[in-house]
Amino acid sequence: MAINRKFTNVSAGVPGPKGAKLIELRNQYVPNGVGNNTPVFVEKAHGSIIEDVDGNRLLDFAGAIGTLNVGHTPEHVVQAIKQQADQFIHSCFHVGMYKPYIDLAKKLSNITPGHFSKKTILLNSGAEAVENAVKIARKFTGRSGIVSFTRGFHGRTLLGMSLTSKVKPYKYKMGPFAPATYKAQFPYLANRPNGLTEEEYIDFCIHQFNDFLLTEVSPDEIAAVIMEPVQGEGGFIVPPKRFVKEIYAICKKNGILFIADEVQTGFGRTGELFASTYFEIEPDLITMSKSIAAGVPISAVTGRSEIMDAPSPGEIGGTYGGSPLGCVAALEVIEQIEKERLWERANTIGTTIKKCFNELKEELPIIYDVRGLGAMVGIEFVDPITRQPAKELVAALTKTCYENGLIILSAGVHSNVLRFLTPLIISDEELNEGLDILKFSLQQVIGKHKTEVK
Numbered sequence: 001m002a003i004n005r006k007f008t009n010v011s012a013g014v015p016g017p018k019g020a021k022l023i024e025l026r027n028q029y030v031p032n033g034v035g036n037n038t039p040v041f042v043e044k045a046h047g048s049i050i051e052d053v054d055g056n057r058l059l060d061f062a063g064a065i066g067t068l069n070v071g072h073t074p075e076h077v078v079q080a081i082k083q084q085a086d087q088f089i090h091s092c093f094h095v096g097m098y099k100p101y102i103d104l105a106k107k108l109s110n111i112t113p114g115h116f117s118k119k120t121i122l123l124n125s126g127a128e129a130v131e132n133a134v135k136i137a138r139k140f141t142g143r144s145g146i147v148s149f150t151r152g153f154h155g156r157t158l159l160g161m162s163l164t165s166k167v168k169p170y171k172y173k174m175g176p177f178a179p180a181t182y183k184a185q186f187p188y189l190a191n192r193p194n195g196l197t198e199e200e201y202i203d204f205c206i207h208q209f210n211d212f213l214l215t216e217v218s219p220d221e222i223a224a225v226i227m228e229p230v231q232g233e234g235g236f237i238v239p240p241k242r243f244v245k246e247i248y249a250i251c252k253k254n255g256i257l258f259i260a261d262e263v264q265t266g267f268g269r270t271g272e273l274f275a276s277t278y279f280e281i282e283p284d285l286i287t288m289s290k291s292i293a294a295g296v297p298i299s300a301v302t303g304r305s306e307i308m309d310a311p312s313p314g315e316i317g318g319t320y321g322g323s324p325l326g327c328v329a330a331l332e333v334i335e336q337i338e339k340e341r342l343w344e345r346a347n348t349i350g351t352t353i354k355k356c357f358n359e360l361k362e363e364l365p366i367i368y369d370v371r372g373l374g375a376m377v378g379i380e381f382v383d384p385i386t387r388q389p390a391k392e393l394v395a396a397l398t399k400t401c402y403e404n405g406l407i408i409l410s411a412g413v414h415s416n417v418l419r420f421l422t423p424l425i426i427s428d429e430e431l432n433e434g435l436d437i438l439k440f441s442l443q444q445v446i447g448k449h450k451t452e453v454k
């Protein structure tokens with residue numbers, strides 16, 4: 001098959017000569033530990049297209065790791081940032097308050113799930129939102145325990161890392177980790193033990209969680225359970241709704257706060273404005289970041305007013321938290337998401353991607369699982385003969401994709417899941433060109449790796 005290109009062009013090679021020179025400088029001046037998924041040096045970006053320093057044009061199915069539901073540089077967002085920068089860039093909310101902070105706090109309190117009075121603190125990053133949600137939960141409950149889940153990801157700070165459950169590269173030799181953090185088992189339907197029906201498996205997982213409360217930590221020591229409604233870094237794993245609702249009910253019964261980490265799932269990605277709505281839960285606290293502001297660094301914790309008010313003045317916050325530029329960008333982004341009902345578009349995008357890969361799965365047994373919620377779709381690759389996660393194949397595939405003009409990332413503890421984080425404003429034509437590049441690259445990689453394909 002050939003790629004019918006309308007939007008992409010990689011004639012300079014990825015990386016091209018200018019990119020290659022910058023990579024040399026990057027290696028000289030930026031530490032090794034800062035990972036780079038692609039060798040792309042961005043010159044400009046708009047919508048779903050990134051143009052690199054060599055003039056290559058690539059489709060962006062990574063969206064800055066799920067940050068760009070409204071795409072790159074939406075004009076009204078850029079305009080709002082410029083206007084704010086003209087007025088003032090920063091006054092620090094703790095020193096000089098400003099209206100966009102209040103407007104965004106009000107907006108988030110109104111649009112997040114939960115029919116109760118809410119308040120919002122604004123911060124800078126996803127990890128910082130998680131840190132603050134935990135501090136607030138501990139202060140409110142007077143308890144210390146925090147329960148997260150296997151394969152969960154909550155950031156790279158010490159506490160974020162402690163709650164995270166992928167050792168390499170996130171935690172390896174970086175301990176000791178924060179005390180009073182516990183990991184419960186997260187369901188993984190695609191890998192359930194042979195012979196168990198879906199319902200039996202869900203019963204088993206709930207039983208396991210109740211066991212965990214007997215063997216690991218008592219409910220009255222737990223301040224909060226933190227859960228990604230759909231696991232992101234862990235491999236785009238969608239838990240069964242009954243499991244999530246049951247954990248939520250156990251929390252309610254035992255005075256444990258439920259924190260939904262919607263840093264990756266929020267703002268329309270999963271087919272609802274927030275994934276918690278799909279799971280029919282009203283979290284006590286919600287952490288948000290990524291697609292909140294089209295790439296301007298800002299994050300939030302929104303929660304029940306009485307919980308959010310537990311810390312005393314000065315106990316939460318920070319110099320840059322809720323910067324004016326982030327606030328005005330977020331307000332514009334949310335307005336666009338609501339006006340264009342982008343969560344509905346997420347469902348259409350997800351259906352297209354799943355259809356494409358379900359068809360391919362018929363002929364390519366290396367495609368083990370096609371799953372997801374809304375546009376948050378993951379494709380898991382497993383060697384059909386050895387049953388081992390096809391990590392090398394997925395690494396080769398993401399590389400071949402960017403060489404062919406498509407940026408896409410992997411996920412999962414074995415890095416054998418291809419994950420889709422396309423902007424939700426992507427056109428059908430762009431989406432199809434990206435999928436064509438992906439199919440073409442998959443053929444190339446399978447051919448090269450001589451994988452057994454029947």
Ligand SMILES: Cc1ncc(COP(=O)(O)O)c(C=O)c1O
Nearest residue numbers: 125126127153154155232263264
């Ligand atoms: C669910 C979740 N929580 C927290 C984080 C950490 O966010 P940040 O990288 O902005 O600190 C991420 C980032 O991928 C995430 O996906």
